[in-house]
Amino acid sequence: MVIIIKPSYACNLRCKYCYLSNDTKIENVSLGIEFAKQIILNIKQVLSTLQKKKLNIIWHGGEPLLWGIDNYREILKYSSIELSEFDVKHSIQSNLTLINQDYIDLLKEYNVHIGFSLDGDKTINDSQRVFANGAGTHDVIMDKLALCRKHGLSLGCIVVGNKKHIGHIPELYDFLSKNNLNFKFNPIFAAGEAVNHTDKYSITPDEYASMAIELFDLWFYDKEHKVIESNFVEIASNIVTTHTKGCLFGRNCQDNFLAITPTGDVMPCGRFCDNSLKQYSYGNLKTESLEQILSNVKKSDIYKRYNHIANRSCSKCEFFTICHGGCLHDGFLKSRDFQSKTFLCSAYKKIFSHISKRLNESEINVIQNQL
16 A cells, blocks of 8 residues: 655745646645644554555655654654554655755664656756756755765656657666666656646657657666666566556556645545645545545545546557556546546557567566566
8 A cells, every 4th residue: 555645735946847836835734743643543544454564655745854854753753663563665755955964864764765856967957846946956966866875775766758858868868877866757747837837848648658768768778777767667567467556557546545635635646636636635634534534435436437447448458458547647637537548548558569569579588687
Protein backbone atom coordinates (compact mmCIF):
# COMPACT_ATOMS: atom_id res chain seq x y z
CA MET A 1 0.00 0.00 0.00
CA VAL A 2 1.28 3.46 -0.89
CA ILE A 3 0.07 6.49 1.06
CA ILE A 4 1.15 9.99 0.06
CA ILE A 5 1.03 12.47 2.92
CA LYS A 6 1.28 16.16 2.15
CA PRO A 7 2.06 17.92 5.44
CA SER A 8 2.02 21.30 3.70
CA TYR A 9 1.55 22.80 0.24
CA ALA A 10 4.12 25.52 0.94
CA CYS A 11 7.10 25.64 -1.40
CA ASN A 12 10.20 27.78 -1.74
CA LEU A 13 10.27 27.19 -5.52
CA ARG A 14 7.97 28.43 -8.27
CA CYS A 15 8.54 25.89 -11.04
CA LYS A 16 6.88 27.00 -14.24
CA TYR A 17 5.22 23.63 -14.90
CA CYS A 18 4.13 22.70 -11.36
CA TYR A 19 0.84 20.79 -11.17
CA LEU A 20 -0.05 22.76 -8.03
CA SER A 21 -1.30 26.29 -8.51
CA ASN A 22 0.70 29.08 -6.89
CA ASP A 23 -2.44 30.07 -4.96
CA THR A 24 -2.45 26.62 -3.35
CA LYS A 25 1.25 26.85 -2.48
CA ILE A 26 0.90 30.10 -0.55
CA GLU A 27 -1.96 28.79 1.59
CA ASN A 28 -0.68 28.70 5.15
CA VAL A 29 -2.03 25.28 6.18
CA SER A 30 0.01 22.41 7.56
CA LEU A 31 -0.51 19.20 9.51
CA GLY A 32 -0.32 19.51 13.26
CA ILE A 33 1.92 16.86 14.75
CA GLU A 34 -0.85 15.35 16.86
CA PHE A 35 -3.10 15.07 13.82
CA ALA A 36 -0.21 13.48 11.93
CA LYS A 37 0.01 10.88 14.69
CA GLN A 38 -3.72 10.21 14.36
CA ILE A 39 -3.16 9.59 10.66
CA ILE A 40 -0.49 7.02 11.49
CA LEU A 41 -2.89 5.26 13.86
CA ASN A 42 -5.57 5.29 11.15
CA ILE A 43 -3.10 3.72 8.74
CA LYS A 44 -2.19 1.08 11.32
CA GLN A 45 -5.85 0.12 11.72
CA VAL A 46 -6.37 -0.17 7.96
CA LEU A 47 -3.27 -2.30 7.46
CA SER A 48 -4.41 -4.64 10.21
CA THR A 49 -7.95 -4.90 8.82
CA LEU A 50 -6.78 -5.48 5.25
CA GLN A 51 -3.99 -7.78 6.41
CA LYS A 52 -1.44 -5.83 4.43
CA LYS A 53 2.15 -6.00 5.63
CA LYS A 54 3.93 -3.65 3.25
CA LEU A 55 3.54 0.11 3.35
CA ASN A 56 5.29 2.95 1.58
CA ILE A 57 4.67 6.41 3.04
CA ILE A 58 5.68 9.22 0.69
CA TRP A 59 6.05 12.65 2.28
CA HIS A 60 5.20 15.13 -0.44
CA GLY A 61 4.37 18.79 -0.97
CA GLY A 62 4.83 21.58 -2.00
CA GLU A 63 8.23 21.22 -0.46
CA PRO A 64 7.77 18.73 2.39
CA LEU A 65 10.94 19.72 4.25
CA LEU A 66 9.25 23.04 5.06
CA TRP A 67 7.16 21.08 7.57
CA GLY A 68 10.24 21.18 9.78
CA ILE A 69 12.81 18.75 11.10
CA ASP A 70 11.28 18.61 14.57
CA ASN A 71 8.00 17.36 13.10
CA TYR A 72 9.80 14.72 11.03
CA ARG A 73 11.91 13.66 13.97
CA GLU A 74 8.78 13.11 16.04
CA ILE A 75 6.63 11.45 13.38
CA LEU A 76 9.36 9.09 12.15
CA LYS A 77 10.02 7.93 15.70
CA TYR A 78 6.30 7.56 16.35
CA SER A 79 5.80 5.59 13.13
CA SER A 80 8.70 3.27 13.91
CA ILE A 81 6.96 2.34 17.16
CA GLU A 82 3.32 2.20 16.09
CA LEU A 83 3.98 0.50 12.73
CA SER A 84 6.72 -1.83 13.95
CA GLU A 85 4.79 -4.96 12.97
CA PHE A 86 4.69 -3.89 9.33
CA ASP A 87 7.27 -3.56 6.57
CA VAL A 88 7.30 0.24 6.29
CA LYS A 89 9.41 2.39 3.98
CA HIS A 90 9.46 6.16 4.13
CA SER A 91 10.44 8.43 1.27
CA ILE A 92 10.43 12.18 0.76
CA GLN A 93 9.83 13.89 -2.58
CA SER A 94 11.83 17.08 -2.15
CA ASN A 95 13.32 19.79 -4.33
CA LEU A 96 16.53 19.12 -2.35
CA THR A 97 17.37 22.79 -1.77
CA LEU A 98 16.66 22.67 1.99
CA ILE A 99 18.65 19.53 2.78
CA ASN A 100 21.24 20.04 5.50
CA GLN A 101 23.31 17.90 7.84
CA ASP A 102 20.56 17.63 10.45
CA TYR A 103 18.11 16.32 7.88
CA ILE A 104 20.71 13.96 6.47
CA ASP A 105 21.40 12.46 9.90
CA LEU A 106 17.68 11.97 10.54
CA LEU A 107 16.89 10.49 7.12
CA LYS A 108 19.81 8.08 7.41
CA GLU A 109 18.66 6.99 10.88
CA TYR A 110 15.28 5.94 9.49
CA ASN A 111 16.51 4.82 6.05
CA VAL A 112 14.37 7.39 4.22
CA HIS A 113 14.71 7.48 0.43
CA ILE A 114 14.87 10.92 -1.21
CA GLY A 115 13.29 11.68 -4.54
CA PHE A 116 14.02 15.02 -6.17
CA SER A 117 13.52 16.80 -9.48
CA LEU A 118 16.17 18.01 -11.87
CA ASP A 119 15.59 18.66 -15.56
CA GLY A 120 19.10 18.22 -16.90
CA ASP A 121 21.85 20.75 -17.35
CA LYS A 122 21.83 24.29 -16.01
CA THR A 123 20.43 25.88 -19.17
CA ILE A 124 17.23 23.85 -19.30
CA ASN A 125 16.75 23.35 -15.56
CA ASP A 126 17.15 27.03 -14.68
CA SER A 127 14.68 28.12 -17.34
CA GLN A 128 11.87 26.34 -15.50
CA ARG A 129 12.85 25.17 -11.99
CA VAL A 130 13.33 28.44 -10.14
CA PHE A 131 13.18 29.86 -6.63
CA ALA A 132 10.35 32.18 -5.64
CA ASN A 133 12.61 35.14 -6.52
CA GLY A 134 13.16 33.74 -10.04
CA ALA A 135 16.75 32.56 -9.50
CA GLY A 136 17.79 29.22 -10.98
CA THR A 137 18.10 26.13 -8.78
CA HIS A 138 20.62 23.97 -10.66
CA ASP A 139 23.80 24.84 -8.76
CA VAL A 140 22.11 24.57 -5.37
CA ILE A 141 20.59 21.19 -6.24
CA MET A 142 23.91 19.83 -7.48
CA ASP A 143 25.65 20.96 -4.29
CA LYS A 144 22.96 19.36 -2.13
CA LEU A 145 23.11 16.20 -4.23
CA ALA A 146 26.85 15.94 -3.58
CA LEU A 147 26.25 16.40 0.15
CA CYS A 148 23.60 13.64 0.21
CA ARG A 149 25.85 11.28 -1.71
CA LYS A 150 28.76 11.98 0.58
CA HIS A 151 26.67 10.56 3.42
CA GLY A 152 25.26 7.62 1.46
CA LEU A 153 21.61 8.60 1.20
CA SER A 154 19.33 6.73 -1.24
CA LEU A 155 18.37 9.07 -4.09
CA GLY A 156 16.28 9.10 -7.26
CA CYS A 157 15.54 11.84 -9.79
CA ILE A 158 12.44 12.93 -11.73
CA VAL A 159 12.84 14.72 -15.04
CA VAL A 160 9.71 16.51 -16.26
CA GLY A 161 9.79 16.05 -20.01
CA ASN A 162 8.58 19.17 -21.80
CA LYS A 163 9.09 21.32 -24.88
CA LYS A 164 12.49 22.50 -23.67
CA HIS A 165 13.82 18.93 -24.04
CA ILE A 166 12.84 18.52 -27.70
CA GLY A 167 16.04 18.13 -29.68
CA HIS A 168 18.13 17.79 -26.51
CA ILE A 169 17.53 14.19 -25.43
CA PRO A 170 21.16 13.05 -26.05
CA GLU A 171 22.44 15.93 -23.90
CA LEU A 172 19.92 15.04 -21.19
CA TYR A 173 20.95 11.40 -21.12
CA ASP A 174 24.63 12.33 -21.15
CA PHE A 175 24.10 14.64 -18.16
CA LEU A 176 22.20 12.00 -16.18
CA SER A 177 24.73 9.28 -17.00
CA LYS A 178 27.76 11.39 -16.12
CA ASN A 179 26.14 12.20 -12.79
CA ASN A 180 25.02 8.60 -12.17
CA LEU A 181 21.41 9.67 -11.63
CA ASN A 182 18.74 6.99 -11.70
CA PHE A 183 15.66 8.76 -13.00
CA LYS A 184 12.11 8.87 -14.33
CA PHE A 185 11.27 10.80 -17.47
CA ASN A 186 7.73 11.94 -16.70
CA PRO A 187 5.71 13.91 -19.26
CA ILE A 188 4.39 17.32 -18.31
CA PHE A 189 0.62 17.60 -17.93
CA ALA A 190 -1.62 20.64 -17.94
CA ALA A 191 -2.70 21.23 -14.36
CA GLY A 192 -2.06 23.87 -11.74
CA GLU A 193 0.62 26.40 -12.65
CA ALA A 194 1.49 24.52 -15.86
CA VAL A 195 -1.80 25.68 -17.38
CA ASN A 196 -0.44 29.24 -17.42
CA HIS A 197 2.66 28.26 -19.41
CA THR A 198 1.39 25.79 -21.99
CA ASP A 199 2.92 27.72 -24.89
CA LYS A 200 6.43 27.35 -23.48
CA TYR A 201 6.33 23.87 -21.97
CA SER A 202 3.46 21.65 -23.15
CA ILE A 203 4.06 18.79 -25.58
CA THR A 204 1.86 16.64 -27.77
CA PRO A 205 1.58 12.87 -27.27
CA ASP A 206 3.65 12.39 -30.44
CA GLU A 207 6.39 14.66 -29.11
CA TYR A 208 6.45 12.78 -25.82
CA ALA A 209 6.60 9.43 -27.63
CA SER A 210 9.47 10.57 -29.86
CA MET A 211 11.50 11.83 -26.90
CA ALA A 212 10.79 8.75 -24.79
CA ILE A 213 11.75 6.39 -27.62
CA GLU A 214 14.96 8.29 -28.30
CA LEU A 215 15.80 8.26 -24.60
CA PHE A 216 14.97 4.56 -24.31
CA ASP A 217 17.36 3.64 -27.12
CA LEU A 218 20.16 5.69 -25.59
CA TRP A 219 19.58 3.92 -22.29
CA PHE A 220 18.98 0.47 -23.77
CA TYR A 221 22.13 0.44 -25.88
CA ASP A 222 24.36 2.06 -23.27
CA LYS A 223 26.90 -0.70 -22.61
CA GLU A 224 27.96 0.79 -19.28
CA HIS A 225 24.41 0.87 -17.86
CA LYS A 226 25.29 3.45 -15.23
CA VAL A 227 21.71 4.56 -14.65
CA ILE A 228 18.20 3.14 -14.56
CA GLU A 229 15.12 4.84 -16.03
CA SER A 230 12.44 3.29 -13.85
CA ASN A 231 9.48 3.96 -16.18
CA PHE A 232 11.22 1.99 -18.92
CA VAL A 233 12.01 -0.83 -16.53
CA GLU A 234 8.37 -0.92 -15.41
CA ILE A 235 7.03 -1.01 -18.96
CA ALA A 236 9.52 -3.67 -20.01
CA SER A 237 8.70 -5.73 -16.94
CA ASN A 238 4.98 -5.45 -17.72
CA ILE A 239 5.63 -6.66 -21.26
CA VAL A 240 7.83 -9.55 -20.19
CA THR A 241 5.76 -10.77 -17.24
CA THR A 242 2.28 -9.55 -18.37
CA HIS A 243 1.78 -8.45 -14.75
CA THR A 244 1.45 -4.76 -13.90
CA LYS A 245 2.66 -3.00 -10.80
CA GLY A 246 2.83 0.62 -9.70
CA CYS A 247 0.17 3.29 -10.04
CA LEU A 248 0.54 4.24 -13.69
CA PHE A 249 -0.56 1.04 -15.45
CA GLY A 250 -2.19 -1.03 -12.73
CA ARG A 251 -5.73 -2.28 -13.22
CA ASN A 252 -7.05 -0.08 -10.41
CA CYS A 253 -4.64 2.22 -8.59
CA GLN A 254 -7.33 2.94 -5.99
CA ASP A 255 -6.78 -0.48 -4.45
CA ASN A 256 -3.30 0.47 -3.28
CA PHE A 257 -2.77 4.25 -3.56
CA LEU A 258 -4.22 7.27 -1.83
CA ALA A 259 -3.12 10.73 -0.72
CA ILE A 260 -3.79 12.83 2.36
CA THR A 261 -3.82 16.64 2.20
CA PRO A 262 -2.70 19.11 4.90
CA THR A 263 -6.37 19.58 5.86
CA GLY A 264 -6.98 15.83 6.23
CA ASP A 265 -8.83 15.18 2.98
CA VAL A 266 -8.24 11.74 1.47
CA MET A 267 -7.75 12.08 -2.27
CA PRO A 268 -7.44 9.57 -5.17
CA CYS A 269 -3.73 10.38 -5.53
CA GLY A 270 -1.20 13.14 -5.00
CA ARG A 271 -2.04 14.78 -8.32
CA PHE A 272 -5.53 15.56 -7.05
CA CYS A 273 -4.16 17.45 -4.04
CA ASP A 274 -4.87 20.94 -5.26
CA ASN A 275 -7.46 23.28 -3.80
CA SER A 276 -9.29 23.36 -7.13
CA LEU A 277 -10.01 19.63 -6.85
CA LYS A 278 -11.30 19.40 -3.29
CA GLN A 279 -14.67 18.16 -4.50
CA TYR A 280 -13.05 14.80 -5.32
CA SER A 281 -12.17 14.09 -1.70
CA TYR A 282 -13.34 10.69 -0.43
CA GLY A 283 -13.69 12.09 3.08
CA ASN A 284 -11.79 13.91 5.80
CA LEU A 285 -9.80 12.28 8.59
CA LYS A 286 -10.84 14.95 11.05
CA THR A 287 -14.42 13.66 10.96
CA GLU A 288 -14.09 10.04 9.75
CA SER A 289 -11.69 7.16 10.18
CA LEU A 290 -9.56 6.05 7.27
CA GLU A 291 -11.31 2.69 7.41
CA GLN A 292 -14.69 4.39 6.93
CA ILE A 293 -13.36 6.54 4.12
CA LEU A 294 -11.93 3.55 2.25
CA SER A 295 -15.38 1.98 2.27
CA ASN A 296 -16.52 5.04 0.29
CA VAL A 297 -13.78 4.53 -2.29
CA LYS A 298 -15.24 1.30 -3.66
CA LYS A 299 -18.63 2.95 -4.12
CA SER A 300 -17.22 5.83 -6.12
CA ASP A 301 -17.20 6.48 -9.87
CA ILE A 302 -13.43 6.75 -9.57
CA TYR A 303 -13.15 3.13 -8.42
CA LYS A 304 -15.34 1.98 -11.32
CA ARG A 305 -13.11 3.59 -13.95
CA TYR A 306 -11.60 0.29 -15.07
CA ASN A 307 -15.01 -1.13 -15.96
CA HIS A 308 -15.88 1.94 -18.05
CA ILE A 309 -12.63 1.66 -19.98
CA ALA A 310 -12.75 -2.12 -20.38
CA ASN A 311 -16.21 -1.90 -21.92
CA ARG A 312 -14.96 0.43 -24.62
CA SER A 313 -12.46 0.02 -27.41
CA CYS A 314 -9.52 -0.28 -24.99
CA SER A 315 -10.28 -3.93 -24.32
CA LYS A 316 -9.39 -4.74 -27.94
CA CYS A 317 -5.98 -3.09 -27.70
CA GLU A 318 -3.01 -5.45 -27.68
CA PHE A 319 -1.54 -3.55 -24.73
CA PHE A 320 -4.67 -3.29 -22.59
CA THR A 321 -3.61 -5.96 -20.10
CA ILE A 322 -0.37 -4.09 -19.36
CA CYS A 323 -1.80 -0.56 -19.52
CA HIS A 324 -5.44 -0.66 -18.33
CA GLY A 325 -6.14 2.76 -19.77
CA GLY A 326 -3.17 4.45 -18.12
CA CYS A 327 -3.08 7.06 -15.39
CA LEU A 328 -6.35 7.94 -13.63
CA HIS A 329 -5.42 11.62 -13.44
CA ASP A 330 -4.40 11.73 -17.11
CA GLY A 331 -7.83 10.44 -18.05
CA PHE A 332 -9.47 12.97 -15.77
CA LEU A 333 -7.55 15.82 -17.41
CA LYS A 334 -8.83 14.66 -20.78
CA SER A 335 -12.52 14.61 -19.92
CA ARG A 336 -13.01 15.92 -16.35
CA ASP A 337 -14.67 12.63 -15.51
CA PHE A 338 -13.47 9.14 -14.55
CA GLN A 339 -14.45 7.19 -17.62
CA SER A 340 -11.59 8.07 -19.95
CA LYS A 341 -8.22 6.55 -20.73
CA THR A 342 -5.02 8.58 -20.54
CA PHE A 343 -4.59 11.43 -23.01
CA LEU A 344 -1.20 9.84 -23.76
CA CYS A 345 -2.75 6.67 -25.22
CA SER A 346 -1.29 7.14 -28.70
CA ALA A 347 2.13 7.88 -27.17
CA TYR A 348 2.11 4.78 -25.00
CA LYS A 349 1.13 2.57 -27.93
CA LYS A 350 4.22 3.78 -29.79
CA ILE A 351 6.44 3.43 -26.71
CA PHE A 352 5.15 -0.07 -25.86
CA SER A 353 5.57 -1.22 -29.45
CA HIS A 354 9.10 0.14 -29.61
CA ILE A 355 10.15 -1.43 -26.32
CA SER A 356 8.58 -4.76 -27.34
CA LYS A 357 10.59 -4.66 -30.55
CA ARG A 358 13.83 -3.95 -28.73
CA LEU A 359 13.17 -6.72 -26.21
CA ASN A 360 12.57 -9.23 -28.98
CA GLU A 361 15.74 -8.15 -30.76
CA SER A 362 17.91 -8.51 -27.67
CA GLU A 363 16.18 -11.49 -26.06
CA ILE A 364 15.44 -9.20 -23.07
CA ASN A 365 18.84 -9.71 -21.43
CA VAL A 366 19.40 -6.02 -20.75
CA ILE A 367 16.13 -5.56 -18.92
CA GLN A 368 16.43 -8.77 -16.90
CA ASN A 369 19.74 -7.54 -15.56
CA GLN A 370 18.01 -4.47 -14.09
CA LEU A 371 14.79 -6.01 -12.72
